[in-house]
C-alpha cells in the first residue's frame with residue numbers, strides 16, 4: 164500500500180485532504196489560460212494580417228465584489244493580444260464606440276510616423292463613432308504593447324492597453340533556453356476615484372463639444388486647441404486663461420493609485436504562472452501603468468532575457484527586477500524548486516487593494532506537480548473548514 | 560472574582576471593540592458647500608428711498624458626510640445653517656438643513672430638517688424668497704414673520720424613482736407653528752402636513768442630451784389645520800396643487816435659453832373672503848403663476864453671463880374686494896472669477912385690494928450683489944446615482 168492509498172482508507176483524516184489543492188484541480192489548471200490575454204486571430208487580406216479593435220465603456224470587476232466603469236478594447240482588460248511574426252504586414256481597423264476621443268499608439272514598434280497614434284502630432288483624434296486604420300510592418304522582434312494616447316493619463320489606467328508580441332521563427336531565447344509555455348503579464352495601477360471622476364467629466368465635456376463640432380462651431384479657446392505656440396501666446400496676452408491656470412476641470416489632484424492589477428485583476432484573482440519541475444517558462448512583463456514595480460520571485464533566481472523586446476547580450480540572473488512605466492522585460496524561470504511561490508511587487512504598497520494588504524499585483528508561480536500531501540494543513544486548520552494550501556486570505 | 564465584575568469587563572471590551580472599529584474603518588466622503596450672497600438694497604416704497612446693507616439671507620454653510628452602507632445602500636448626514644432675513648425672529652443663525660438620507664438606486668428616505676415641497680422649482684432670482692408669495696405655498700401655521708417658515712420644515716420623505724427620470728414622492732412635515740403669544744416657545748412638533756409629488760426630470764448630467772423638456776412636476780401639500788366649524792380631517796386640511804415645468808427653448812451649450820413656469824392653486828377655505836392678516840393670506844383661495852425666461856452664456860464651458868426676466872401674478876378669486884398681486888424682476892449675473900459673481904436685480908411689486916393694507920401699494924427694489932459659492936467634495940469614494948457613467952453605462956452600487 165502506498166502512502167496515497169493509505170490516506171484514502173484512513174478515517175482520521177478528513178476527506179478534503181484527499182483532493183489536490185483547489186489551485187491544482189483540472190478545472191483550475193484549465194482556467195489559468197483565461198487569465199492571460201488571448202491572442203487575436205487576424206483575417207487575411209492578401210498578405211496583410213487584419214485585426215479589428217474597438218473601444219467601449221464597460222464594467223470591470225477587478226476583484227470579486229468590486230467593479231468600476233472602464234474603457235476597454237474589445238470589451239476586455241487588457242485588450243486582446245496581437246501576436247504576429249516579424250515582417251508581417253499589419254492592418255488594425257480601430258472603431259471608437261464611445262463618446263470620447265481616442266487613438267492607438269504602438270509602443271516600441273517601428274511604425275511610419277503617421278501611424279504612431281499621437282493626437283495632434285501624427286493624427287487627429289479618432290472621434291466618437293469614427294474609425295481609423297493603422298497600417299505598418301511588424302518590426303522589431305519582441306515584447307511590445309499598444310495603448311490609447313488620448314487623455315493618456317486617464318485612458319491608459321482606465322484599461323486601454325494590450326500586448327503586441329512580434330515573434331521570430333528563429334527565436335533566440337527559445338534557442339538558448341528551450342521553453343514551451345509562455346505567459347504575458349500586463350501591470351497597471353489605478354486611482355479608481357480619479358478614473359470615475361475624470362471619465363464623468365470627460366463624457367460631460369464631450370457631449371457639449373460634439374454638438375458644437377457637428378455644427379461647425381470650433382472655438383480654439385473653448386477647445387484649448389491652437390494651430391501654433393505663437394497663437395496660444397497671443398491668446399494668453401489678450402486675456403485667455405488656459406485650463407491649467409485655474410485647473411477648472413475636476414479633479415484637481417494628480418491620481419494616487421489605490422488598485423494594482425495584473426492583466427486587469429488584483430489578488431486573489433490575479434493570474435498564476437503554471438510550471439512543472441524541470442520545465443522552463445518565459446514570462447513577458449509589461450508595465451502599462453504609471454508606477455514603478457520591483458517584481459520579486461520567491462525561492463528562485465530567474466534570467467532577464469529581453470529588455471524592451473531586445474534580447475540582452477548576456478542574460479542576467481536575479482530574483483528582483485525593476486519594471487518602470489513603459490518598459491517591457493522578458494524573464495525566463497527554470498522549474499527547479501517544486502512548490503507554490505509568490506511573485507509580487509516588493510514595494511508592498513502595491514500589494515494592496517484599496518489600501519488593504521494583501522491584494523494588488525500578488526500572484527503565484529505554481530508547480531503543477533506539487534504533491535497534494537505537501538499542501539496539507541494541520542488538523543487544527545481543517546477544523547476551520549479550510550482544505551489545503553494555498554488559502555485565499557484577504558485580511559492579514 | 561465576582562461574576563458581575565467579569566460581566567462588566569466583557570461588556571466594556573465589547574464597547575471598546577465596537578467603538579474602536581468605528582474609528583478605524585471607514586472614512587466618509589466629506590462635502591462642503593458654502594454660499595455668500597451679499598447685497599446693497601435700494602428700496603423705493605411710497606416715494607421714499609432707503610439704502611441698506613442688511614440682507615445676507617441665503618448665505619449658508621453646509622457640511623455633509625456620506626458613505627456606503629452594507630448592501631447597496633448609501634447613507635448621508637447633512638448639517639447646514641444660514642443667516643436668516645434681517646427682520647426675522649430666528650436669531651443669528653438658522654439650521655435650515657439637518658437631515659439623514661438613506662438611498663439606493665431607486666429609493667430615497669430622508670428624515671430631518673430640510674427644504675419642504677412648497678415650491679417645485681428654483682427661479683433665477685437673486686434670493687430664494689424674492690417672489691415668495693408667488694412661488695411658494697404659504698405655511699398657514701406661521702405668523703408670516705419669517706420666510707424660512709414656508710421654505711423649511713422637519714420632514715419625512717420617501718421617494719421612489721421609476722427608471723431614471725420619474726420620481727414619485729410621499730412626504731410628511733412638521734411646519735413651524737408660530738405661537739399665539741409673543742415670545743412663547745413652540746411645544747407641539749407633531750406632523751402637520753402631508754403631500755405627494757410626481758416629477759419627470761432629466762438628470763443634470765444629461766442636460767446636453769438636448770431634450771426639450773427638462774422637467775415636469777405636479778405636487779400637493781395638505782396642511783392639517785384646526786379649521787373652525789369642521790370636524791373631519793379632510794375638510795380641515797388646507798389643500799393646494801402645484802404644477803411646474805422647465806423647457807429648454809434652445810439647448811445650446813454656448814447660448815442656452817430656457818423657460819420655467821409654476822402655477823400654484825391654493826384651494827383655500829371658502830369662509831376666508833377678507834384678507835386682513837397673514838393667516839387669511841395663507842388660507843384664502845388663490846391662484847398664482849410665476850414664469851422666468853433665462854439666457855445663459857457659457858463661453859468656456861461654464862457660466863459667464865446670465866440674464867433672466869421673471870414675472871408673476873396671483874389672484875384671490877374668493878375675496879370680496881378684487882385682490883391680486885403682480886411682480887416683475889429682471890436679473891443679471893456676471894462671473895468675475897471661478898465661483899464668483901456680481902449680480903444686479905431690479906424688482907417691481909404691485910398690490911391691490913386687501914393686500915394693499917398689508918404690503919402697501921407698490922415697491923421697487925434695486926439690488927447690487929456679490930455672490931461667492933463653493934462646493935467641495937473630499938475623499939470621494941463612489942459615484943452619484945445621476946452621473947453619466949451610472950446613467951448611461953450601468954449603475955454601480
Ligand SMILES: [Cu+2]
Pocket residue numbers: 234264265266311312313314318323
Ligand atoms: Cu482613449
